[in-house]
Amino acid sequence: MKHFNHRLVARLSGMLLLVMALAMVLPIVVSLHYADGAQYALAFSGLVFVALGLLLRNFIGRNASYELRERESFWITAIAWLVVPLAGALPYLFTGALGTFTDAAFESVSGFTTTGSSVIANPAAIPQGMLVWRSITQWIGGLGLILFIVAFLKRLSQGSLQLYSAEFSGTQQRKLHPHIAKSVSRMWRIYSLITLILVLLLVLAGNSVLDSFCLGMSTVSTGGFMPTQFGMSGYSEQTLNILTVFMFLSGVNVALLYNLFTFRWHQLRLNHEFVLYAGIFLFAALSCFVAFSVANGDFSIANLEFSLFHIASTISTCGFYTASPTVWPFWASVVTFLLILTGASAGSTGGGLKLRRLMTLSIYLRNYLTRMVHPNVVFAVKIDHKVVPGEYVNKIFGFVFLYICFIIGGAFVLTFTGSSIADAFCLAAANISNLGPSPLINSLGASLDYAALPGLAKWTLMILMLAGRLEIFALLAVVSPSYWKRR
Amino acid sequence: MGIVLMAEGGLMGLCLVPALHFADGTALQIAACAALTIVMGFFLWYRYRRDTLIEDRRMSYLLVVLLWLVLSLFATLPFLATGSTLSFTTAWFEAMSGVTSTGATIFPHVRLLPSSVLLWRSMTQWFGGFGIVLLVLALSPRLGINKYSLYTAEASGADNTGKTAVRTVVTVRRTLSVYLALTVAFIIVLWISGMQLWDAVNLTFTNISSGGFSVNSDSIATITPLQQYILAGAMLLSGVNFTLLYLFFTLKWKQIRHKMDQLNFFLLLCILAVAFVVGTLHWHSGYGWSDAVRLGTVQTVSALTTTGSVVADSTLWWTPATFLLLMLAICGGMAGSTTGGMKVMRVLILLRNSRSIMRNRLHPRVVNPVRLNGGPVSSHITNNVMVIFMVFAMILMVGVMVLMLCGVNATEAIGAAVGCLTGYGPGLGASGGFGSYAHFSSAAMWFCSLLMLLGRLECMTVIVLFLPRFWRR
Secondary structure (H helix, E strand, O other): OOOOOHHHHHHHHHHHHHHHHHHOHHHHHHHHHHOOOOHHHHHHHHHHHHHHHHHHHHHHOOOOOOOOOHHHHHHHHHHHHHHHHHHHOHHHHHOOOOOOHHHHHHHHHHHHOOOOOOOOOOHHHOOHHHHHHHHHHHHHHHHOHHHHHHHHOHHHHHHHHHHHHHHOOOOOOOOOOOOHHHHHHHHHHHHHHHHHHHHHHHHHOOOOHHHHHHHHHHHHOOOOOOOOOOOOOOOOHHHHHHHHHHHHHHOOOHHHHHHHHOOOOHHHHHOHHHHHHHHHHHHHHHHHHHHHHHHHOOOOHHHHHHHHHHHHHHHOOOOOOOOOOOOOOHHHHHHHHHHHHHOOOOOOOOOOOOHHHHHHHHHHHHHHHHHHHOOOOOOOEEEOOEEEOHHHHHHHHHHHHHHHHHHHHHHHHHHHOOOOHHHHHHHHHHHHOOOOOOHHHHHOOOOOOHHHOOHHHHHHHHHHHHHHHOOOHHHHHHHOHHHHOOO | OHHHHHHHHHHHHHOHHHHHHHOOOOHHHHHHHHHHHHHHHHHHHHHOOOOOOOOOHHHHHHHHHHHHHHHHHHHHHHHHHOOOOOOHHHHHHHHHHHHOOOOOOOOOOHHHOOHHHHHHHHHHHHHHHOOHHHHHHHHOHHHOOOHHHHHHHHOOOOOHHHHOOOOHHHHHHHHHHHHHHHHHHHHHHHHHOOOOHHHHHHHHHHHHOOOOOOOOOOOOOOOOHHHHHHHHHHHHHHOOOHHHHHHHHOOOHHHHHHHHHHHHHHHHHHHHHHHHHHHHHHHHOOOOHHHHHHHHHHHHHHHHOOOOOOOOOHHHOOHHHHHHHHHHHHHOOOOOOOOOOOOHHHHHHHHHHHHHHHHHHHOOOOOOOEEEOOEEEOHHHHHHHHHHHHHHHHHHHHHHHHHHHOOOOHHHHHHHHHHHHHOOOOEOHHHEOOOOOOOOOHHHHHHHHHHHHHHHOOOHHHHHHHOHHHHOO
């Protein structure tokens, strides 16, 4: 094996930890403000981050060369997604919000992967500083840990594209700017801007600053941690409607949102994925509205609002839920389950298989069927009037296959811990798509009570969340034998 | 098509033998059914004997689907005529389950049926399990059908062991001879092992075709362990590619050596699964070693080859074991065998393809083709396999949902969808184990029959009929 750039790996991980230490300032301030007694524990975990970060960055990773190849970029991605969530679990332990390391790790991984599955029974009872920390983990994870550093590291210019594609694997990304660091920083800017707008709107709608902040971060990152015990039931209608809009937006490709905010409206129409996304959203919401109304016997605005909220929450894999209508029609379950698998647009903060991939596959399938009848016809798969190369279609197929394998494998392990087969599939699908909680799972009879799951189940779900967030390849690459083979 | 019907009528005529022998009073009805089928078959054959040349691919797809539909239509006759079941829906379900060699039954107490009907059930499986298309090809080469396109319609996708034979008819004859030889051999072996001839014939018919109907309500649970192992052997052989079997039995081992990849994977999968299931049975469910090994082996083989003979109610086992059996059924046997499911060959290609994609991402400049049997698999085939996998997964998912819409609960819907689509048979819950599908609503039954047809014809053949372009000039 050629020289493997361990130092760079250490340096970058160290920098991530320092960033986290920086992010810890906010929870500490909040903690001091509310005098919730968690300030020392939070400060202590901040110090641990600083110490670990300095150790990795300046001691192990000193004089690191910034040369980066494909292999190291996978390794960095995997390590970053291992070290950061585990370190992020420390505050939960120090403040006593969660008792065991498994629980803390679960909550942290669920946060960073923007899944939103929570083991905290009553979030209102933990220190306010921890609530803020929980939201921040989601917000950092939303666009991706690696993107966080790529934006700041001008020196990485060579390797940043590889890092970028290791984390955002599988989808053909149109870059916002020829220079990768620039385009990433644009993504961060638009992301922050949307968050800011949302938080302001929520405050204007009459929520407390703390709630607005937590909800804003959970929504824009499509995470789905909720600051109260009973889902979103306690919030005003206005608040929920605002959230619906922003959940919908956070399922859109970030690059496209940038165009939206710079008033290049025509891009929206040209982007077939967006058109499909909006179409699916409207169709699903309206059909659910009809289903709910018929099942419950009233065509009320409340039902419409609920349908829009629920579908937006599902398609963007955000995972908020409110009190649902008393009768949960079967059609709503079907739609919800399908949306869990399809997920949001490629290049958004949402999870799932991504619509762009499914578009490619369905076009290929149509061509295949036509070829069965007319064997000599030659087709190309086109999206947005551009041909998708055959090799790329093959990659998408491979991805979908592995995705399904992970769901099956995850469900298999879950059955060891006493879940029924149907429950196991639901849990596995909801967590690999980074959805987290959903009323669907309740309606099928499984329990949303992640806290009651045994340890093995929790670790399995964590792996599924990571696999879903890293789109499998980065995770699988580092454990595959050929990765470590000398060449 | 007429010829196939006549053959079916002939087979139905064979059912007269037990009817007369056991004198259970159904002989007259069966004879009437057989006569009707033969007459219809003759009529069709006579009417259309001049235009039998099929050049169009579209026609061959349509023909295959129609064949199965017509066959099960006529297969319902004995059930209805003898009064075994009164509604057409249940008769259709049973007939479809027979000709697609699924083995899902709507009779909770099989023992109560007249013996002619029992034999008929076994016969439909034996007949259907092998694929009627193959029979057509073997018996009437002068029919002039474009054999290749018909053959691909039946066993679409990855069956390159069979397809590479230039003369398809020869392949089919070989396959048929292996099939017949195996059937006769197993009947004799079972007879020698102390089983009654009646049971031996029926069980061989249903197990060699990977069907899974039985003449007893408790499937194969009450026969002796030795006989169960023999049947497991029959099932295992039914999951092996028939071309390989032919080469093996004619001692052309040198030719086999280059085609071992699929077989190795099949056997490996089988051994691992058996080991796992036996392990859980012994350590978790508390069976003794001999019971655990027997039940585990037979049931696992039955699942992997999508036979569906039940030696113990696996729905009562530990959930991981039940789960694994379902997954094995989805995986299925080898391509070019009588089994259903995805086929081991495809799973192998899918796995190797993901490996190659992975390597490609790590080392973008290295060429990594998918290899099978020592040679590279073209990306065209890989993508086709992928498409079939996707469609299979999609249908499975939609199937579960539609079944739930028909009022089946979630667990049972998963079981039934897997059971019907893969041709395994028993599902989960009340329809699993020794149970039956009798409590399903008629909508659910019709849908299950559709799933069986889809699974047997490997989805694409049926789906292509729904394409608007298919019907356009």
